Amino acid sequence: MVKKELSMQKLNKQIDILLDIIVESLLGAKSEEEAAALTLWPIPVPQGMLYFSDVWTKKLNRVLHLIEKRKIKSKEILKAIRFPSRIVQFLWLDAITFNNLSKKEKLYPIAKFLIFLSLFRKKDIFCENGKNILWNKKELEKHKRGLHFFSGKGKNLNKLISTFEAILWSYTELLYWTNHPFGHGFHGSYSIREGDLVVKEYFDLKPKAWSFSQGLNFSEVEIFEIYKRNTSSKIKLEFFERNIRTNQSIKQDLEKFALKVNGKIVKKPEEISQFLENLMEVIKKGSEIIQALNEQQLIEKYADYYFYAIKPLCDLVKENWHPPKQVRNNIYKKYKEINAVWEKVVKKNFEKTADLSYKQQEKILKEAFDPRN
């Protein structure tokens, strides 16, 4: 009993910290007189969530309970998830909280995700020192072994890697929209002999939910960047793996970089140019497809990839990851009804917050995102 109370106390404390981070991020990510979450492309998060967050959270509960019941080891769970940014994204709490499910159904997945994240991040869940450390020394050595480093000092190579990363990052946004961390994760900085190392992993770049993505010649990219020692004062990765505390580009301090594409070490700059060219072609095609979708189709896609993001967990217990029929029904048969809730209630409430003071907005958002309410 005492143990249960202590773990509840711990969870409450962690949720309080999480709410601080979420609200600070939401309010810091917008300019004044702008309602948080309404300017997101291509549809506002709360709008999409209205159609599937309860179904999704229920499914998640079932899958996590099955994992627990079948006593699947943590090591296997982490191996299946592979990239913690996937679960970090769920800890925005929007899908888990924006529904009428019970407190128990909301808190269970949050508690589980925080445990997984603690294991991934070597117990430092909230990246308190501005570092997101996933690899110990041994793991770091293993990943660095055999890498071919290019100099980051020359203008041409620096520009090539900068452009590749900007386009790659945008591509994950094209695939997963506001949930782009379903396709990338950043960690570090690791203090190594040559300087400060930041690792950028891009994955799931060819999800089946998007036919256009199948034209891409690669599905995973790992980028290793070594910056001048002490640049780390500018590299501060926070909970959501973003370097948000600066408006400075750190690329001028890039000493060297290396890449692995589909696990293969890249040895020539021309290869990067070819990847970039292929990426641009796929983006062009994808942009055309997305632009042609109507609102219902956009919401359907949103649901598809949100369910797809829990596929690694579903696979562990051999569950079908696809959204159940109910989601399509909500989107196509109950569209008018649900859209009216969005237009007349939720959107209006969000819009009203734009005129309020920071303190007032903070209070409203914390209440809205709190799974304990």
Add this chain to the structure above:
Amino acid sequence: MPKQEIILKGIPASAGIAKGKVKIILDPSENSKMKKGDILVTEMTNPLFLPAIQRAKAIITDVGGLLCHAAIVSRELGIPCVVGTKRATKILKDNQKIKVDGEKGTIYQDN
């Protein structure tokens, strides 16, 4: 040197200074309007604006903060960016010559 007049202010999202001609792009279908070295002015960017972004010398948006698409991509590309100006697309005009200071978040007339 005479003090330059600030014509617009916003959130400094990516440091650096750039001069160029304004190109207002309100929809990705207008991406081809952008010529290399122009300054992209839009409400907010998303991946559909990539062809325009790649040609841009700087980016200015009406909405957004330090975490928006324009801010992140311009920091990666190392080009100046000012976001959350609220009215850049209304105040600035196509082909107007301006100077963007991404460190201070200010936009000047450049004669």
